[in-house]
Amino acid sequence: MSVRHAPSAPATNLPGHQVVLGEPEPLRLDCGIALGPFPVAYQTYGELNADKSNAILVCHALTLDQFVAEDHPITGKPGWWDMVVGPGKALDTDRFQVICANVLGGCMGTVGPKEINPETGEPWGLDFPVITIGDMVRAQKMLVDHLGIEQLFCVTGGSMGAMQALEWAVRYPGQIFASIPIAGAARHTAQNIAFHEVGRQAIMADPDWRGGDYMRQGVIPNRGLAVARMAGHITYLSEVALHRKFGRNLQDREGLSYGFDADFQVESYLRHQGMTFVERFDANSYLYITRAMDYFDLPAEFDGQLPRAFEGTETRFCVISFTSDWLFPTSENRAVVHALNAAAANVSFVEVESDKGHDAFLLDEPEFAKVLAGFIDGCAEHHGLNAKR
Amino acid sequence: MSVRHAPSAPATNLPGHQVVLGEPEPLRLDCGIALGPFPVAYQTYGELNADKSNAILVCHALTLDQFVAEDHPITGKPGWWDMVVGPGKALDTDRFQVICANVLGGCMGTVGPKEINPETGEPWGLDFPVITIGDMVRAQKMLVDHLGIEQLFCVTGGSMGAMQALEWAVRYPGQIFASIPIAGAARHTAQNIAFHEVGRQAIMADPDWRGGDYMRQGVIPNRGLAVARMAGHITYLSEVALHRKFGRNLQDREGLSYGFDADFQVESYLRHQGMTFVERFDANSYLYITRAMDYFDLPAEFDGQLPRAFEGTETRFCVISFTSDWLFPTSENRAVVHALNAAAANVSFVEVESDKGHDAFLLDEPEFAKVLAGFIDGCAEHHGLNAKR
Numbered sequence: 001m002s003v004r005h006a007p008s009a010p011a012t013n014l015p016g017h018q019v020v021l022g023e024p025e026p027l028r029l030d031c032g033i034a035l036g037p038f039p040v041a042y043q044t045y046g047e048l049n050a051d052k053s054n055a056i057l058v059c060h061a062l063t064l065d066q067f068v069a070e071d072h073p074i075t076g077k078p079g080w081w082d083m084v085v086g087p088g089k090a091l092d093t094d095r096f097q098v099i100c101a102n103v104l105g106g107c108m109g110t111v112g113p114k115e116i117n118p119e120t121g122e123p124w125g126l127d128f129p130v131i132t133i134g135d136m137v138r139a140q141k142m143l144v145d146h147l148g149i150e151q152l153f154c155v156t157g158g159s160m161g162a163m164q165a166l167e168w169a170v171r172y173p174g175q176i177f178a179s180i181p182i183a184g185a186a187r188h189t190a191q192n193i194a195f196h197e198v199g200r201q202a203i204m205a206d207p208d209w210r211g212g213d214y215m216r217q218g219v220i221p222n223r224g225l226a227v228a229r230m231a232g233h234i235t236y237l238s239e240v241a242l243h244r245k246f247g248r249n250l251q252d253r254e255g256l257s258y259g260f261d262a263d264f265q266v267e268s269y270l271r272h273q274g275m276t277f278v279e280r281f282d283a284n285s286y287l288y289i290t291r292a293m294d295y296f297d298l299p300a301e302f303d304g305q306l307p308r309a310f311e312g313t314e315t316r317f318c319v320i321s322f323t324s325d326w327l328f329p330t331s332e333n334r335a336v337v338h339a340l341n342a343a344a345a346n347v348s349f350v351e352v353e354s355d356k357g358h359d360a361f362l363l364d365e366p367e368f369a370k371v372l373a374g375f376i377d378g379c380a381e382h383h384g385l386n387a388k389r
Numbered sequence: 390m391s392v393r394h395a396p397s398a399p400a401t402n403l404p405g406h407q408v409v410l411g412e413p414e415p416l417r418l419d420c421g422i423a424l425g426p427f428p429v430a431y432q433t434y435g436e437l438n439a440d441k442s443n444a445i446l447v448c449h450a451l452t453l454d455q456f457v458a459e460d461h462p463i464t465g466k467p468g469w470w471d472m473v474v475g476p477g478k479a480l481d482t483d484r485f486q487v488i489c490a491n492v493l494g495g496c497m498g499t500v501g502p503k504e505i506n507p508e509t510g511e512p513w514g515l516d517f518p519v520i521t522i523g524d525m526v527r528a529q530k531m532l533v534d535h536l537g538i539e540q541l542f543c544v545t546g547g548s549m550g551a552m553q554a555l556e557w558a559v560r561y562p563g564q565i566f567a568s569i570p571i572a573g574a575a576r577h578t579a580q581n582i583a584f585h586e587v588g589r590q591a592i593m594a595d596p597d598w599r600g601g602d603y604m605r606q607g608v609i610p611n612r613g614l615a616v617a618r619m620a621g622h623i624t625y626l627s628e629v630a631l632h633r634k635f636g637r638n639l640q641d642r643e644g645l646s647y648g649f650d651a652d653f654q655v656e657s658y659l660r661h662q663g664m665t666f667v668e669r670f671d672a673n674s675y676l677y678i679t680r681a682m683d684y685f686d687l688p689a690e691f692d693g694q695l696p697r698a699f700e701g702t703e704t705r706f707c708v709i710s711f712t713s714d715w716l717f718p719t720s721e722n723r724a725v726v727h728a729l730n731a732a733a734a735n736v737s738f739v740e741v742e743s744d745k746g747h748d749a750f751l752l753d754e755p756e757f758a759k760v761l762a763g764f765i766d767g768c769a770e771h772h773g774l775n776a777k778r
Contacts, residue, residue, distance in 0.1 A: 031647035130647040190631040190655045191623065197656045198619045200649065201663070205612035207596055223594035230587045231620050234580065239715075242579040248686060256684055258420035258519040260589065260676060264683065266579045267586045274590070287649060294653065295645055297637060326628075326715070 014109050015073055016043040016066060021142045028138075033129040037118075040143050041109025042101035045069050045085060046093030052149045054385055056091055056376075057140065057176075058100040059157030059164035062232075062289050063281055065108035066100045069093070074280045083364055090373035095385065096153065103164075104139045105131045105288035113284035114215060124284075126212035131288060133160070133296045137167040144175075153383060154376065156180035158361035159328060160289070163296050166336065169317070170298065170309045178379040180372065182320045182361045185332035186306055186339065187297040192327060195235055196290040199228030203283045212284055225283040226274030233273045238324035238357030242266060299339075306339035316382070317347040318375040320368065322360040348375060403498050404462055405432040405455060410531045417527075422518040426507075429532050430498025431490035434458050434474060435482030441538045443774055445480055445765075446529065446565075447489040448546030448553035451621075451678050452670055454497035455489045458482070463669045472753055479762035484774065485542065492549075493528045494520045494677035502673035503604060513673075515601035520677060522549070522685045526556040533564075542772060543765065545569035547750035548717060549678070552685050555725065558706070559687065559698045567768040569761065571709045571750045574721035575695055575728065576686040581716060584624055585679040588617030592672045601673055614672040615663030622662045627713035627746030631655060688728075695728035705771070706736040707764040709757065711749040737764060 021027070022036020029035055043066040048055060058068055058081065069085040071078060084090040091098050102110035105128070113128040120127075144152060155168040155176050162184020169179040188196075203209055206224025210217050234242075246266040250256070253263065262268040302308040317340055321333035330351050340347040352368045354360040361368065410416070411425020418424055432455040437444060447457055447470065458474040460467060473479040480487050491499035494517070502517040509516075533541060544557040544565050551573020558568040577585075592598055595613025599606050623631075635655040639645070642652065651657040691697040706729055710722035719740050729736040741757045743749040750757065 126649075130649075187637065189628065190635045190637065190653070191626075191628045193637070193653050194619075194623045194631060194655050194659055197651075197653075197659055198616060198623065201619060201660070202591055202594075202616045204649075205591075205616055206594065227587060227591045227594055227616065230583075230590060234583045234587065237580075239578065239580045239718075242583060246579045248576065248579065248582070248689070260515075260519075260593070260680065262586075264579075264582050264586075266583050270583055270586055271590070291649065300637070329628075 014041060016041060016109075018042075018109055019143065019146060021139065021146060027135065027142065029129050029135045030132040031129050035111070035129060038111035038139075039109065039115070040101050040104075040111070040139060042066050042099060042143060043068060043070070045098040046096055048097045048147075048149070049385075052147075053151065053153060053383065054096045055144075055147075055149050055152050056096045056098045056154045056156065057144065057152050057168070058085070058091070058098055059136075059140070059155065059161035060100060060103065061157065061159040061161050062293065063229075063277070063286075065106065066102045067108075068098060068100045072280075075276070080362055083362070084369050084372055090369050090376060091156075092376075095380070099144075099147070101140055101143055103136045103289065105136070105285060105292060107282035107285040110139075112282065113212070113288055114282040123215040125215065126284065128284070128288065130291055132292050133163045133167050134171070136292065137164050137171060140164070140168075141172060141175075150175065152176045153385065154178040154180060154379065156182065158182040159184060159358065160293050162328070163293065166298060169313065169315045173313045173315055176315055177383050178316045178318070178376075180318045180320065180375065181333075181336065183322055183325050183328045183333070183358055184336070185328050186299055186336050188294050189332065193294045195231060196294055198231050200287050200290060202227040202231065203286060206283075209283060212287075214283070220278070221283045222278040225278050225281065225286060226271075228286060229277040229281075230270045230274045233270060235327045236357060236359040238326065238355055240324060240355040241357050244355075245269075306335070307342035310340055310343035310345050313343065313345050315345070316379055317345055318371070319347065319349045320361075320371060321351045322354045322356070322358070322365075322368075323351060324355045325358040325360065327358040403430060405430060405498075407431075407498055408532065408535060410528065410535060416524065416531065418518050418524045419521040420518050424500070424518060427500035427528075428498065428504070429490050429493075429500070429528060431455050431488060431532060432457060432459070434487040435485055437486045437536075437538070438774075441536075442540065442542060442772065443485045444533075444536075444538050444541050445485045445487045445543045445545065446533065446541050446557070447474070447480070447487055448525075448529070448544065448550035449489060449492065450546065450548035450550050451682065452618075452666070452675075454495065455491045456497075457487065457489045461669075464665070469751055472751070473758050473761055479758050479765060480545075481765075484769065488533075488536070490529055490532055492525045492678065494525070494674060494681060496671035496674040499528075501671065502601070502677055503671040512604040514604065515673065517673070517677065519680055521681050522552045522556050523560070525681065526553050526560060529553070529557075530561060530564075539564070541565045542774070543567040543569060543768065545571065547571040548573060548747065549682050551717070552682065555687060558702060558704045562702045562704055565704055566772050567705045567707070567765075569707045569709065569764065570722075570725065572711055572714050572717045572722070572747055573725070574717050575688055575725050577683050578721065582683045584620060585683055587620050588679060589676050591616040591620065592675060595672075598672060601676075603672070609667070610672045611667040614667045614670065614675060615660075617675055618666040618670075619659045619663045622659060624716045625746060625748040627715065627744055629713060629744040630746050633744070634658075695724070696731035699729055699732035699734050702732065702734050704734070705768055706734055707760070708736065708738045709750075709760060710740045711743045711745070711747070711754075711757075712740060713744045714747045714749065716747040
């Protein structure tokens, strides 16, 4: 595999690394299609040590990307895990190299429906194959191989990132020392599939979606994507967080308007979430990535026996959930812990008290950061990595 | 007020009663506009006794209507409260007359955005004034006056119906003997406003909505309305109910399709909910009625002191909630009970154990039906109504 300019460079000039993977051997996707060569965009923070034993792979959630700990090149906002990744932080970039790649199917430089299909010279659109969490992880494995890393010190991530952290542990048990799935699940629930389906239907209902062919036709299904984002966003927060943040406060007005403007702050906030999301995210990517999450079902791949997925594993696990997370509730995380226990794996489980909902893993939650730092420090010691500088 | 054919008869020939209210005196809406004359469609079950003391007013929820206990004239499905309304049932039509009117802003024969604006001869569309729960109840009061009923024996309803049952108790305390708000709240929460806003944005994002003028332009924003319904529908169920009903079961297939068809039963079910809803509901009505719910805030009308809303009331209350209802959770219902207690009102409170979510009040829940029957029987005795036949 060689590092060269991608066959389909993203429209924006993204900072960071891009590599072409899948040549000469393509990536065999779960759907049966062989994909490759294809570009993968990734970012690193901190230095790899001499024996390449200090790499932490961070796996991002549905709408996030590889810009973990730096200002985002499009939005200008701080990195999404700035809170815990950086010098002296829980994922200490003075000691570890943190790597994060845009997922397969994404829209920030890795191959996905908005990139060019080399066979046609046009954007993939719905011709892009439906991918799975397993496919995402296999692509990451190709990247890790390309970087010459034999064993990752740790794989971690929240939400869909947790699914990847679990998939890594199941598929490549010898190649990851520790796994920290945060606010995740071993399979996507019916309610979560339902919310995703609403988002997809909102996108597909937008006439500008054009059966997924909008890029070639020069339009963008912004309205549908914004509605999908709004529906999703509610599920990332808790009722308590919404109440504290907005309650029934009015937006820039003294009284009710008796109309359909955004009278309430919560409406204005949601509309803003929808409008800004479309500037940085591709509608088809939203379809593909939500689908990958829906398809995630680790127990099903082991005849309903999740403990079998972890048989004989030597990976150290730390499963973290948040009390007010109703999208990936503690019960789903605990199911993972029970399976790990049944497989006699080395596992810690922490339910962090928080009223911030599913998004708590992205927010300033000192207890969470402490748990993360403590587990990583302990693993580093067992792994013979240098003590904290 | 006279009973005559409505100035704007609904397109479908609906069975049941329709009356024109608001003449000579119009209805003064909360927004300041005077509305009238206007049609109200209603249905009755059972006979009014000689002194008209046995009337139970049932208030319907967001997407329901006056067809409480008979097959629906459009969908052919059983009445939405067939389970508890009928001879020998909790709301025993052998003893009581059950009355239910389509709400103001609705689309089943009562004036709303799809009816004809007499001033223009065209459908109201967005020229229809924004209405409130208070306005709905004032219109019902006009109907009750028209029927010559001085005091309702009972006002009850679930969800938005509970809001109306509370509003009745607050505005016309001497004119209702009992109030049974079920799965309701004294004010709409930020999370619920947020879900409604997603639904409204989905409708408004549909190009066939045409700024609300779709009826005149001969189109219907079916796609947007279907998405709104899907988003709403998830909130009516519990995670447990969705899991039990569908889990991750596939729809008419052996394996995953690796596409965007409805692979999962839950997707197929939601799509069906969306598609059938548009056959019986008007998109603009959805905007108006959700808005009325968002605006509902009883405490705010009493300087944040909800007990003051119930000062000196002689109405008997029975507040009912369901354990798995996360849309109108027990905590919101309990807030009403606390206010009633603080006002020294006569109040019972029952939290019914159910895993069916918000929709539990529409479903076969024997404990719920028993609570309802027990409270009504007790009230009937105190009210000097004939014992059960």
